[in-house]
Amino acid sequence: ESYLDNAATTSVLPAAAQAAMEAMTQCWGNPSSLHGRGIEAHLLLERAREDVAAALGCGKEELTFTSGATESNNLALFGAARAKRRRGRRIVTTAFEHSSVIGAMGQLQKEGFDVVFVPPEPDGTLPPEKIAEQVDKNTILVSTMFVNNELGTILDISRIGRLIKRQNPDVLYHCDAVQAFCKEPFKAARLGVDLLSVSSHKIHGPKGCGALYLKKGVRIEPIVFGGAQERGLRPGTEALPLIAAFAAAAKESSQHMAGSRDHICALNASLRARLSDLDGVFINSPDTASPYILNASVTGVRSEIMLHALEERGVYVSSGSACAKGEPSHVLSALGLSRPLADSALRISFTYESTQAHVDALIDSLRDLIPRYRASRRG
Ligand code: PMP
Numbered sequence: 001e002s003y004l005d006n007a008a009t010t011s012v013l014p015a016a017a018q019a020a021m022e023a024m025t026q027c028w029g030n031p032s033s034l035h036g037r038g039i040e041a042h043l044l045l046e047r048a049r050e051d052v053a054a055a056l057g058c059g060k061e062e063l064t065f066t067s068g069a070t071e072s073n074n075l076a077l078f079g080a081a082r083a084k085r086r087r088g089r090r091i092v093t094t095a096f097e098h099s100s101v102i103g104a105m106g107q108l109q110k111e112g113f114d115v116v117f118v119p120p121e122p123d124g125t126l127p128p129e130k131i132a133e134q135v136d137k138n139t140i141l142v143s144t145m146f147v148n149n150e151l152g153t154i155l156d157i158s159r160i161g162r163l164i165k166r167q168n169p170d171v172l173y174h175c176d177a178v179q180a181f182c183k184e185p186f187k188a189a190r191l192g193v194d195l196l197s198v199s200s201h202k203i204h205g206p207k208g209c210g211a212l213y214l215k216k217g218v219r220i221e222p223i224v225f226g227g228a229q230e231r232g233l234r235p236g237t238e239a240l241p242l243i244a245a246f247a248a249a250a251k252e253s254s255q256h257m258a259g260s261r262d263h264i265c266a267l268n269a270s271l272r273a274r275l276s277d278l279d280g281v282f283i284n285s286p287d288t289a290s291p292y293i294l295n296a297s298v299t300g301v302r303s304e305i306m307l308h309a310l311e312e313r314g315v316y317v318s319s320g321s322a323c324a325k326g327e328p329s330h331v332l333s334a335l336g337l338s339r340p341l342a343d344s345a346l347r348i349s350f351t352y353e354s355t356q357a358h359v360d361a362l363i364d365s366l367r368d369l370i371p372r373y374r375a376s377r378r379g
Pocket residue numbers: 007008067068069070071098100145147148149176178179199200201208209210
């Protein structure tokens with residue numbers, strides 16, 4: 001099997017599965033209980049928080065566990081916008097954010113906020129200046145992703161942070177770092193952001209768990225109300241098995257990061273070169289994209305058709321247009337990609353487990369399948 005869809009999700013590391021199992025069978029107390037069972041669970045929770053904070057490069061008191069990055073993004077955006085609503089109504093983001101940001105922004109618009117969606121350049125990049133120039137005195141919040149999940153575009157987060165704070169020192173800056181965590185080297189507390197979202201299942205942890213970094217001293221409002229867990233910012237009994245597993249994954253994946261960079265860059269270079277050799281295949285990712293994600297269009301064959309043909313050969317990729325009602329994704333639309341390119345886009349995404357054999361299997365399959373499917377369309 002050649003699983004090349006690691007931007008969608010990753011396999012669960014044995015150490016993560018084991019940590020979840022241990023929490024469920026041996027440490028099943030409620031971290032809020034005052035007796036020994038509770039204290040034991042509380043200690044496990046705080047140890048997990050230390051491990052994730054160490055991998056993220058922030059203080060443990062700056063970290064809130066959530067049910068995943070969709071929730072982290074929603075908490076960050078609604079929490080910040082509502083906390084700042086008396087200071088202004090303007091929010092700046094990009095047109096190629098993940099749907100969990102785009103969707104939250106749509107709801108904020110309905111609540112009366114003015115949201116500006118800055119489009120990427122036709123080559124898939126997004127210069128920091130384009131974002132900063134939209135920030136004015138009325139702007140309360142800026143949200144940009146670190147690495148785009150469809151194209152791999154890397155945004156210069158430190159520079160965006162510097163530029164927007166120069167325009168307006170009061171603006172809060174949120175970063176969706178889901179596709180950068182344990183892939184791009186960064187320390188959340190040194191990045192110049194106020195809030196930052198990550199997800200467990202993109203770094204070989206289980207699904208249904210994530211975290212929000214909230215810079216010390218920054219106040220936002222909760223979006224769920226109830227108990228005092230997670231300092232009242234995210235009430236509800238903590239999902240300790242998932243959190244313990246997330247921590248185990250963060251520990252191991254962050255250790256893999258530096259060592260696998262060269263390997264991933266080599267795989268990406270090989271994939272790019274060999275795709276470019278194929279007739280009618282065009283690469284949509286910018287040259288400067290993350291080596292973990294490559295988006296390419298196989299003109300003349302619809303994404304979904306090729307995806308399933310590849311699947312029959314044990315090669316798993318994603319359609320570049322995870323589309324609703326046959327429309328191309330908002331990311332490819334924001335790029336201004338022509339319809340034939342958008343409709344035939346594939347996303348290939350790596351992890352440190354990926355090998356040259358996976359790339360070879362993909363290329364060999366494409367070499368076989370492309371003429372067949374292009375011919376059958378004409379015939
Ligand atoms: N942001 C980005 C950039 C993502 O790629 C994803 C996952 N596809 C999310 C947010 C949402 O994460 P989760 O699945 O943990 O809700």
